[in-house]
Amino acid sequence: MQQMALDDSGELSDEALMVLFANGDEAAARILTTRLTPVVMAHAYRLLGDRTEAEDIAQEAMLRLWKIAGDWRQGEAKVTTWLYRVVANLSTDRLRRRGRNGPPLDEVPEPRDEAEGPAERMQTQARAEALQAALNALPERQRQAVVLRHIEGLGNPEIAGIMEISTEAVESLTARGKRALGAALAARREELGYGDD
Amino acid sequence: MAMxxxxxxxxxxxxxxxxxxxxxxxxxxxxxxxxxxADARAVQAETGPTALPRRGPGLWAMLGGWPAMGGLATATVAGLWLGFTPALGVGTAVSGLITASPGDVLSLMDVSEGFGLDMDETGLATEEDAG
Incomplete structure (x- = not known):
């Protein structure tokens, strides 16, 4: 039972793998871990702007997923939708505990593109830092909506499901969030290398 | 609003x-x-298989599981053995039935009595007569 054919499991949906996981399948645990942990980690980082905290949240969100697997009801929600919601709730708790101060900018990681030269690398990092700092300054719900829409690339109906609000409310949050980001970053356009465009 | x-x-x-x-x-x-x-494996070890809801005890459990299967297997083998064993100790007439030709079998039955099926005594025949 533990040696499910990997070739087949690669095609299985997250929801089907949840059933196998709850039935004790070790391969399902491994596939869900490698498939979903990066998603959860990336999202937690965008909401928190801090790698260590994001790792804690990612692990906690995945632990909650494992614990709910036995009660998972097929067809009710996508696993990723549920995870995005859990990550957002855990991040909100974490932000409230640490106050509204964003993390220090040196928490923003080094860029990872090995093909870049030193100057390009510095500019890539400056841009990543600037975006994350502007995201950190947004109200939580605006930040969540902007990240889900523009970085995770989800559609408004799915975001509405994750945030448990109407699609109109999603549109309003993303529009206001994007305007605020633009206002925060417009003055840094030249500094970030967009002045000559 | 113009951009x-x-x-x-x-x-x-x-x-x-x-x-x-x-x-x-x-x-x-x-x-x-x-x-x-590691968390995933710990949760699996803790909770065990739970995802597939069981409707009732299942056929295997209803049959009594392996202990019952032991008795059933013994009975099956014994039945098979008896089926192949020649009719030792069985009465001569019955033994003759097993080994005799079709003609011999017929000679052991009194066909004139209709095998005890008298149509007049059946409920069906009586109802038809009444109709």
Whole structure:
């Protein structure tokens, strides 16, 4: 039972793998871990702007997923939708505990593109830092909506499901969030290398 | 509301920043993956198989599981053995039935009595007569 054919499991949906996981399948645990942990980690980082905290949240969100697997009801929600919601709730708790101060900018990681030269690398990092700092300054719900829409690339109906609000409310949050980001970053356009465009 | 050139430039800059962010998601390193997988295995060990809801005890359990199967297997083998064993100790007439030709079998039955099926005594025949 533990040696499910990997070739087949690669095609299985997250929801089907949840059933196998709850039935004790070790391969399902491994596939869900490698498939979903990066998603959860990336999202937690965008909401928190801090790698260590994001790792804690990612692990906690995945632990909650494992614990709910036995009660998972097929067809009710996508696993990723549920995870995005859990990550957002855990991040909100974490932000409230640490106050509204964003993390220090040196928490923003080094860029990872090995093909870049030193100057390009510095500019890539400056841009990543600037975006994350502007995201950190947004109200939580605006930040969540902007990240889900523009970085995770989800559609408004799915975001509405994750945030448990109407699609109109999603549109309003993303529009206001994007305007605020633009206002925060417009003055840094030249500094970030967009002045000559 | 008309979009000014500045608005457009800001929009383009934001789109470029979002694109860079999409292309370089914060990675989950091997240590985090190992912790998550360890949690998964711990939860599986703790809870055991639970996902497939059982409707009733299941056929195997209803049959009594392996202990009952032991008795059933013994009875089956014994029945098979008896089926192949010649009719030792069985009465001569019955033994003759097993080994005799079809003609011999017929000679042991009194066909004139209709095998005891007298149509007049059946309920069906009586109802038809009454109708």
């Amino acid at each position: 000014t050139d500045t608005d457009r430039e800001t929009d383009d800059m934001l789109e470029s920043l979002f694109e860079a962010a999409r292309a370089a998601p914060e990675p989950a390193d091997a240590a985090l993956m190992a912790r998550v997988l």
